[in-house]
Amino acid sequence: LAMDFASIQSKEYADKMMAAGTPEVIDQEPVGTGPFQFVAYQKDAVIRYKANPDYWMGKAPIDDLVFAITPDASVRYQKLKAGECHVMPYPNPADLAAMAKDPDINLMQQEGLNVGYLAYNTLMKPYDNPKVRKALNMAINKQAIIDAVYQGAGKAAKNPLPPTIWSYNDAVVDDPYDPDAAKKMLEEAGVKGLKAKVWAMPVQRPYNPNARRMAELIQADWAKIGVELEIVSFEWAEYLKRSSDKNRDGAVLLGWTGDNGDPDNFLATLLGCKAVGGNNRAQWCYQPFEDLIQKAKITSDQAERTKLYEQAQVIFKEQAPWATIGHSLVSEPLRKEVVNYKVDPLGGHIFYGVDLK
Numbered sequence: 001l002a003m004d005f006a007s008i009q010s011k012e013y014a015d016k017m018m019a020a021g022t023p024e025v026i027d028q029e030p031v032g033t034g035p036f037q038f039v040a041y042q043k044d045a046v047i048r049y050k051a052n053p054d055y056w057m058g059k060a061p062i063d064d065l066v067f068a069i070t071p072d073a074s075v076r077y078q079k080l081k082a083g084e085c086h087v088m089p090y091p092n093p094a095d096l097a098a099m100a101k102d103p104d105i106n107l108m109q110q111e112g113l114n115v116g117y118l119a120y121n122t123l124m125k126p127y128d129n130p131k132v133r134k135a136l137n138m139a140i141n142k143q144a145i146i147d148a149v150y151q152g153a154g155k156a157a158k159n160p161l162p163p164t165i166w167s168y169n170d171a172v173v174d175d176p177y178d179p180d181a182a183k184k185m186l187e188e189a190g191v192k193g194l195k196a197k198v199w200a201m202p203v204q205r206p207y208n209p210n211a212r213r214m215a216e217l218i219q220a221d222w223a224k225i226g227v228e229l230e231i232v233s234f235e236w237a238e239y240l241k242r243s244s245d246k247n248r249d250g251a252v253l254l255g256w257t258g259d260n261g262d263p264d265n266f267l268a269t270l271l272g273c274k275a276v277g278g279n280n281r282a283q284w285c286y287q288p289f290e291d292l293i294q295k296a297k298i299t300s301d302q303a304e305r306t307k308l309y310e311q312a313q314v315i316f317k318e319q320a321p322w323a324t325i326g327h328s329l330v331s332e333p334l335r336k337e338v339v340n341y342k343v344d345p346l347g348g349h350i351f352y353g354v355d356l357k
Contacts, residue, residue, distance in 0.1 A: 093151035135185035197250030207255030
């Protein structure tokens with residue numbers, strides 16, 4: 001209940017839908033107590049809301065709220081420029097300069113509480129060997145990815161935590177980009193003629209604006225050390241489901257935007273032993289790391305927690321279950337007539353209190 005995305009549902013409504021044999025209706029026609037009331041949903045097209053006149057904090061300034069589901073960032077931008085919509089999430093990095101110069105657009109930006117990564121399946125050979133994972137990490141030209149994919153709206157990541165969160169360990173040294181050393185390390189590990197898969201997300205997110213392009217750059221980098229890489233993808237819901245499988249074939253591109261500003265929400269949620277088969281896409285359960293994050297979770301002193309999390313980040317870097325890729329700058333362009341909208345550090349889009357002038 002402390003998570004902003006968790007909602008209290010009506011048990012009476014749920015019981016009624018179960019009795020009717022239609023439990024899915026509670027998702028498709030939700031009933032809640034928030035500032036906006038659900039009106040209609042057309043799959044892959046639009047969601048409509050109206051202001052809740054009985055909301056406990058008072059009626060929202062705007063009467064109608066419409067989410068126009070538009071997967072293509074270029075089309076979203078055209079709609080914004082034409083005045084067909086007022087707020088646009090996930091712009092193409094290549095469009096940011098033009099947005100900043102447009103007199104009709106207010107480009108809001110802030111450093112994101114996020115991380116983009118490539119997670120190996122550490123249960124599968126040869127990725128069960130940290131030396132192999134480390135070698136593959138050293139073959140990735142991260143700066144080239146930051147330049148080509150984030151296009152100046154991001155920075156290279158060295159830790160699983162973003163630098164905007166407390167306990168971030170800036171003393172950790174990132175893996176150098178060194179293809180020659182990487183190739184030698186693979187040979188020393190007995191790995192030759194490796195054929196691998198990388199999964200590319202089918203959607204755009206702040207932590208990864210273009211997963212397909214990122215995968216292509218990694219593919220070219222690994223080819224230089226003799227690794228043949230196949231790029232695969234799936235529809236988003238299927239991607240999330242299949243990428244959690246312990247028997248997954250391949251490394252997966254994914255990322256995370258924090259839910260609550262606590263390091264545990266990254267380190268335990270994404271890398272803890274209990275998350276294997278779920279959010280822990282690396283399927284990595286390493287007891288020295290686990291002991292540190294579990295001790296930190298039950299320690300009330302923040303200074304002590306910080307020390308434990310800093311140690312955990314050192315172990316993460318040594319074991320390399322991920323290739324940490326980047327942290328993005330979060331950008332949201334708005335029409336100039338939009339007032340009181342704020343970029344949510346936790347990745348949400350909050351419209352209560354927002355108005356049009």
